[in-house]
Amino acid sequence: MVSLNQFDEENFSELGIDTLAVRAGQVRSAEGEHSEALFLTSSYVFGSAQEAADRFSGAQPGNVYSRYTNPTVRMFEERIAALEGAEAAVATSSGMAAILSTCIALLQSGDHILCSRSVFGTTTVLLTKFLAKFGVSTTFINPTDYVAWESGFTAKTKLVFVETPSNPLSDIIDIQRLADITHKHNALLVVDNCFCTPALQRPLNFGADLIVHSATKYIDGQGRCLGGVVAGPKKYVDEVLGFIRSAGPSLSPFNAWIFLKGLETLRLRMEAHSRSALILAEWLNTHPAIEKVFYGGLLTHPNHALAAKQQSAFGGVLSFRVRGGREEAWSVIDATRIMSLTANLGDAKTTIVHPATTTHGRLTPEQKAEAGITENLIRVAVGLEDVVDLKADLERGLSQLKS
Numbered sequence: 092m093v094s095l096n097q098f099d100e101e102n103f104s105e106l107g108i109d110t111l112a113v114r115a116g117q118v119r120s121a122e123g124e125h126s127e128a129l130f131l132t133s134s135y136v137f138g139s140a141q142e143a144a145d146r147f148s149g150a151q152p153g154n155v156y157s158r159y160t161n162p163t164v165r166m167f168e169e170r171i172a173a174l175e176g177a178e179a180a181v182a183t184s185s186g187m188a189a190i191l192s193t194c195i196a197l198l199q200s201g202d203h204i205l206c207s208r209s210v211f212g213t214t215t216v217l218l219t220k221f222l223a224k225f226g227v228s229t230t231f232i233n234p235t236d237y238v239a240w241e242s243g244f245t246a247k248t249k250l251v252f253v254e255t256p257s258n259p260l261s262d263i264i265d266i267q268r269l270a271d272i273t274h275k276h277n278a279l280l281v282v283d284n285c286f287c288t289p290a291l292q293r294p295l296n297f298g299a300d301l302i303v304h305s306a307t308k309y310i311d312g313q314g315r316c317l318g319g320v321v322a323g324p325k326k327y328v329d330e331v332l333g334f335i336r337s338a339g340p341s342l343s344p345f346n347a348w349i350f351l352k353g354l355e356t357l358r359l360r361m362e363a364h365s366r367s368a369l370i371l372a373e374w375l376n377t378h379p380a381i382e383k384v385f386y387g388g389l390l391t392h393p394n395h396a397l398a399a400k401q402q403s404a405f406g407g408v409l410s411f412r413v414r415g416g417r418e419e420a421w422s423v424i425d426a427t428r429i430m431s432l433t434a435n436l437g438d439a440k441t442t443i444v445h446p447a448t449t450t451h452g453r454l455t456p457e458q459k460a461e462a463g464i465t466e467n468l469i470r471v472a473v474g475l476e477d478v479v480d481l482k483a484d485l486e487r488g489l490s491q492l493k494s
């Protein structure tokens with residue numbers, strides 16, 4: 092007889108990524124539903140007082156309360172773990188909650204973080220403004236300077252945090268090389284895999300210890316829900332889960348259900364985003380109104396070969412500096428009619444944003460300068476529209492600039 096729940100953890104490794112994206116983690120209820128069920132319930136009932144006591148004490152496995160576990164969230168966690176090639180995963184209410192929960196669970200006062208200076212602006216704010224209040228210090232490192240990484244370690248460095256490709260400048264970090272350096276110093280390498288997703292890059296294969304995601308982005312794929320996830324060895328994921336249970340940044344089951352549906356088309360979407368982004372990047376790279384384009388897929392990108400080795404495609408996010416300053420950048424953004432002026436990315440709808448005054452607006456001028464967030468920088472997260480229309484949308488503003 093074919094089991095209702097077809098895939099056991101043991102045979103995940105034998106299955107292709109597309110099969111995992113559609114099938115992994117699904118647990119069917121006694122109703123035999125074909126599509127994943129949405130368990131919108133905050134708590135669970137017990138058959139007897141003894142059973143309640145056993146569930147609460149952990150003597151009997153099973154659901155207690157949806158801040159701890161929920162069957163729909165569980166399916167999402169299992170699917171992400173399978174896709175990332177991780178032993179375990181735990182979902183969170185947002186990408187920032189995934190980063191916060193990882194830090195709080197694995198660090199203590201006095202510990203030190205080494206962080207790439209090319210990370211999402213809010214990650215920088217979280218580390219410098221909030222974790223610092225609790226005695227966790229952070230040093231920011233030029234992401235592709237491995238001598239600087241090596242010399243940044245102190246006896247207290249417990250965690251190294253990077254994004255690759257980075258937001259918004261598409262720095263590509265050699266994960267294997269950084270993992271080797273990190274492990275020599277007995278620290279953990281955490282990779283924010285938001286821009287590639289496991290469809291294009293699996294950092295655990297290159298020696299990373301933990302993956303964090305903003306599921307809000309490509310995992311959803313249609314800009315509907317906030318969510319996050321942490322994946323890696325069970326011993327670390329259990330620590331993060333312990334914090335989430337106590338602190339409450341748990342993922343809503345509704346959002347998990349949306350993400351499960353998003354994952355089914357993840358690779359197809361990532362390849363389409365990447366195809367269009369490359370076409371736009373190559374076109375912008377020769378445009379007279381453009382000073383510089385940042386995209387790992389360009390042959391002119393300093394780490395193109397590394398990107399091609401680590402990633403199966405180059406992703407949907409590119410950024411570029413127009414000739415001029417803020418005024419010129421804003422004029423290009425304001426001239427678009429198809430692209431959405433919004434900070435989110437990973438959506439079927441192309442988004443355009445001015446990082447210096449939005450996503451990275453809370454950075455100090457020094458932090459912006461160090462991270463390369465200049466006033467003439469524009470980020471585009473290429474969606475699934477016709478690429479000729481996207482080109483025309485950008486050209487409307489670019490053609491008005493002096494070359």
Ligand SMILES: Cc1ncc(COP(=O)(O)O)c(C=O)c1O
Pocket residue numbers: 185186187188211254258283285286304305306307308317318319435
């Ligand atoms: C690379 C990266 N990591 C983390 C986050 C934070 O995710 P969330 O908005 O889901 O909290 C973002 C959000 O834009 C991001 O771009």
